[in-house]
Amino acid sequence: MNFTLSEEQEMLKKMARDFLVEKCPKTVVRELEDDERGYSPQLWQEMAGLGWMGLAIPEKYGGGGMSFLDLAILLEEMGRACLPGPFFSTVLLGGLPIADIGTEEQKQEYLPKISAGEAIFTLALTEPSGRYDAASMAVRAAADGDDYIVNGTKLFVSDAHIADYLLCVARSSGRPKPEDGITIFIVDAKSPGISCTVLKTIARDKLCEVVFDRVRVPGKNILGQPGRGWSEVRRIMERAATAKCCDMVGAIQQVLDMTVDYAKERKQFDRPIGSFQVIQHYCANMATDVDGSRFAAYRAAWRLSEGVPCAKEAAVAKAWLSEACERVLALAHQIHGAIGVTMDHDLQFYTRRAKAAAATFGNADFHQETVAQEMGL
Amino acid sequence: MDFKFTQEQDKFRQEVREFLGEELRQGKWQPSCDAWIQGYSPEFTKKVARKGWIGLTWPREYGGQGRSHIDRLIYTEEMLRYGAPAACHWFADRQIGGAILRYGTEEQKKEILPRIIRGEAYVGLGMSEPEAGSDLASVKTRAAETDDSYVLDGQKMWTSCGMFMNYLYLVARTDPEAPKHRGLSEFIIETDLPGITITPTIDITGSTAWAEVFFDGVRVPRKSLIGEKNRGFYQIVNQLDFERAGLERLMGNYPLFDAIIRYARETDWNGLPLCKDTLVRHKLAQLQVEFEVGWLLTYRVASVMDDGRAPNVEAAMAKAYSTSFEQHLASAAMDILGLYGQLVATSKWTPMLGMAPHSYFGSKGYSLQAGTSEILRNILATRGLGLPAAG
Numbered sequence: 001m002n003f004t005l006s007e008e009q010e011m012l013k014k015m016a017r018d019f020l021v022e023k024c025p026k027t028v029v030r031e032l033e034d035d036e037r038g039y040s041p042q043l044w045q046e047m048a049g050l051g052w053m054g055l056a057i058p059e060k061y062g063g064g065g066m067s068f069l070d071l072a073i074l075l076e077e078m079g080r081a082c083l084p085g086p087f088f089s090t091v092l093l094g095g096l097p098i099a100d101i102g103t104e105e106q107k108q109e110y111l112p113k114i115s116a117g118e119a120i121f122t123l124a125l126t127e128p129s130g131r132y133d134a135a136s137m138a139v140r141a142a143a144d145g146d147d148y149i150v151n152g153t154k155l156f157v158s159d160a161h162i163a164d165y166l167l168c169v170a171r172s173s174g175r176p177k178p179e180d181g182i183t184i185f186i187v188d189a190k191s192p193g194i195s196c197t198v199l200k201t202i203a204r205d206k207l208c209e210v211v212f213d214r215v216r217v218p219g220k221n222i223l224g225q226p227g228r229g230w231s232e233v234r235r236i237m238e239r240a241a242t243a244k245c246c247d248m249v250g251a252i253q254q255v256l257d258m259t260v261d262y263a264k265e266r267k268q269f270d271r272p273i274g275s276f277q278v279i280q281h282y283c284a285n286m287a288t289d290v291d292g293s294r295f296a297a298y299r300a301a302w303r304l305s306e307g308v309p310c311a312k313e314a315a316v317a318k319a320w321l322s323e324a325c326e327r328v329l330a331l332a333h334q335i336h337g338a339i340g341v342t343m344d345h346d347l348q349f350y351t352r353r354a355k356a357a358a359a360t361f362g363n364a365d366f367h368q369e370t371v372a373q374e375m376g377l
Numbered sequence: 378m379d380f381k382f383t384q385e386q387d388k389f390r391q392e393v394r395e396f397l398g399e400e401l402r403q404g405k406w407q408p409s410c411d412a413w414i415q416g417y418s419p420e421f422t423k424k425v426a427r428k429g430w431i432g433l434t435w436p437r438e439y440g441g442q443g444r445s446h447i448d449r450l451i452y453t454e455e456m457l458r459y460g461a462p463a464a465c466h467w468f469a470d471r472q473i474g475g476a477i478l479r480y481g482t483e484e485q486k487k488e489i490l491p492r493i494i495r496g497e498a499y500v501g502l503g504m505s506e507p508e509a510g511s512d513l514a515s516v517k518t519r520a521a522e523t524d525d526s527y528v529l530d531g532q533k534m535w536t537s538c539g540m541f542m543n544y545l546y547l548v549a550r551t552d553p554e555a556p557k558h559r560g561l562s563e564f565i566i567e568t569d570l571p572g573i574t575i576t577p578t579i580d581i582t583g584s585t586a587w588a589e590v591f592f593d594g595v596r597v598p599r600k601s602l603i604g605e606k607n608r609g610f611y612q613i614v615n616q617l618d619f620e621r622a623g624l625e626r627l628m629g630n631y632p633l634f635d636a637i638i639r640y641a642r643e644t645d646w647n648g649l650p651l652c653k654d655t656l657v658r659h660k661l662a663q664l665q666v667e668f669e670v671g672w673l674l675t676y677r678v679a680s681v682m683d684d685g686r687a688p689n690v691e692a693a694m695a696k697a698y699s700t701s702f703e704q705h706l707a708s709a710a711m712d713i714l715g716l717y718g719q720l721v722a723t724s725k726w727t728p729m730l731g732m733a734p735h736s737y738f739g740s741k742g743y744s745l746q747a748g749t750s751e752i753l754r755n756i757l758a759t760r761g762l763g764l765p766a767a768g
């Protein structure tokens with residue numbers, strides 16, 4: 001066992017941190033939250049130049065051929081910096097699924113574009129039920145010759161307003177079981193019949209309502225096996241939940257660091273508030289949550305890297321982190337006092353994002369159920 | 378012990394409900410969370426005033442009704458239950474009127490109390506400063522005495538009703554040489570004086586209910602002083618108890634509690650109402666259990682006040698307890714809404730007018746304002762339980 005990063009990983013981490021400190025200070029985060037697109041094309045290109053989008057994509061498709069664990073490190077730094085934009089959607093919800101189960105032709109067509117920062121992807125999974133279960137998948141794909149016609153509404157689709165392609169999860173045949181008959185399609189976002197509305201959210205990220213109105217998709221755009229898409233959706237969810245955890249680890253580590261610094265500086269009653277035992281215990285509890293989160297998240301990321309089953313570990317990580325983040329932020333706010341609940345302060349970025357992250361790709365209740373199943377209950 | 382209200386009290390509650398119900402039927406306002414502190418409606422306040430409900434516990438000779446604190450709690454409970462826009466009068470009614478009654482001059486009582494009672498004086502609370510939060514005795518805003526006035530210089534922050542008040546209550550330093558607790562005084566001033574600048578603070582929910590107030594050589598008449606010069610710190614303790622004594626700490630988000638219960642009843646999940654889901658059911662039932670306990674702790678505070686005692690420890694307990702209830706309520710509502718909890722403002726997809734995220738983020742401040750939960754627990758442990766204070 002080894003609970004530390006390798007020398008190369010430390011370098012990657014430092015490089016990412018330095019880059020983001022310079023390019024993505026909170027002034028930029030603030031601007032991008034207000035921006036209609038929600039990302040900066042220039043920063044996006046610079047990230048592509050550093051090889052970030054393709055980091056975990058095989059070299060033969062223009063990527064860096066590095067591991068999911070390496071990607072986890074990058075995600076942690078992005079979480080620390082509160083980087084807005086479609087990195088997560090493009091890489092975790094588009095690139096990696098295609099690299100995993102795409103046909104050779106699909107890989108050659110899409111992966112080099114993703115690596116080069118030339119295509120934005122996202123996943124259109126959840127629907128108005130707001131649930132991540134197969135029974136909720138009601139968007140239909142009806143065969144029409146070699147094509148399919150997709151109809152229905154997807155909700156909470158991240159970055160769809162700027163996406164070039166959507167991976168759309170649709171029901172393509174009858175359903176003895178809800179998991180059967182589900183197919184994933186790679187849909188050109190400019191196809192006639194797609195309309196997209198950006199929703200106003202707590203994290204000021206860009207979640208969208210996407211309506212498919214008789215959208216024609218060629219049969220060759222099926223990703224994976226027709227009718228068997230749900231098992232791949234579960235893998236996408238595992239990957240996404242783990243990746244979200246890594247991002248959250250970066251966020252709460254930064255929150256802990258900020259809070260400890262503040263507890264040392266802020267004086268009331270003629271002494272630093274960090275000298276009050278209750279504040280010390282709060283900080284100690286936060287540190288325990290952060291370390292617990294870190295190892296839970298990285299263990300899942302490591303298993304994904306190694307290609308060993310990870311359903312339980314990913315669920316443990318997300319069940320833990322969804323609640324740990326909330327605890328860490330509650331204490332951070334309590335220690336920061338009133339200044340921390342102003343929009344001028346940096347803490348609110350983390351609070352809003354953590355709450356959104358907690359709900360996304362399964363909240364604690366959802367993943368506790370997975371853990372129960374993995375326990376044989 | 379006796380947990381029953383008198384017949385008159387039941388009737389009074391009914392009367393308040395009928396009034397509020399009628400307002401709602403006429404669409405005068407929409408129930409909202411935090412309306413006691415963020416809902417500004419001089420029109421509504423004047424109506425409440427005409428009912429005689431502002432200054433309910435104050436002596437009749439100053440226009441009050443001489444009623445009990447339990448009665449006042451009944452009336453405020455209903456205001457909160459209906460999410461009524463009561464911010465204009467809330468602070469004056471809750472604590473500033475009491476401070477003037479206790480320490481003010483006869484002239485202040487005759488001038489200000491009737492204005493509060495008529496729903497015309499809206500008083501903001503100016504205690505905190507950048508360096509004086511929990512440690513209120515560190516206030517730096519200076520009030521220098523001259524022949525005919527005091528001259529104010531300095532800054533307040535988190536002044537409630539910042540943008541709407543016409544009066545400001547404040548604590549300022551009148552003797553910079555004395556030990557810090559012994560050089561503070563209380564004032565009540567009008568806000569349109571030259572040299573006062575008010576800028577709103579945008580909080581994490583986007584609300585601008587609070588403000589920074591800057592004083593630059595502001596001349597206020599000597600009669601603005603409340604009570605004794607340099608005794609402000611000792612006088613204020615009593616007022617802080619009143620600030621913490623009410624149900625707003627438990628029920629400021631009652632409209633959310635109401636709405637999430639309705640949502641769970643009315644939302645269909647797999648052919649059944651969501652409230653039949655065990656997890657959802659237990660979350661809501663747990664909230665109800667916590668709510669009932671908070672309600673008892675707070676009515677206990679009122680009964681202590683009716684016994685003529687300062688509810689120092691009891692109010693600290695009830696306030697710290699109740700703000701954590703409010704945090705649990707908002708968290709549970711967000712959990713139940715799942716992905717929908719992320720939606721703010723009003724789109725066709727936003728449930729419950731975005732009340733849940735508003736309360737969730739707002740609730741971060743509840744355990745800070747009016748005494749942080751740590752300070753309140755210190756009070757409870759030392760004054761209530763007799764434990765030695767930390768060195």
Ligand SMILES: Cc1cc2nc3c(=O)[nH]c(=O)nc-3n(C[C@H](O)[C@H](O)[C@H](O)COP(=O)(O)OP(=O)(O)OC[C@H]3O[C@@H](n4cnc5c(N)ncnc54)[C@H](O)[C@@H]3O)c2cc1C
Pocket residue numbers: 266268269273276278279334335336337338339341502503504505506509510511512534535536537538587742743745746747748749750751752755
């Ligand atoms: C929404 C909101 C509304 C407000 N409204 C008003 C208003 O209307 N008028 C007004 O004057 N002020 C108002 N305030 C300010 C409020 O009174 C202060 O936030 C509060 O007194 C705490 O001060 P602080 O924020 O500076 O935190 P600090 O005092 O700096 O405290 C920081 C942390 O240290 C802890 N701490 C401090 N001292 C001790 C100790 N001795 N032992 C243990 N822990 C300690 C605190 O509990 C807290 O966790 C409001 C604040 C908020 C958030």
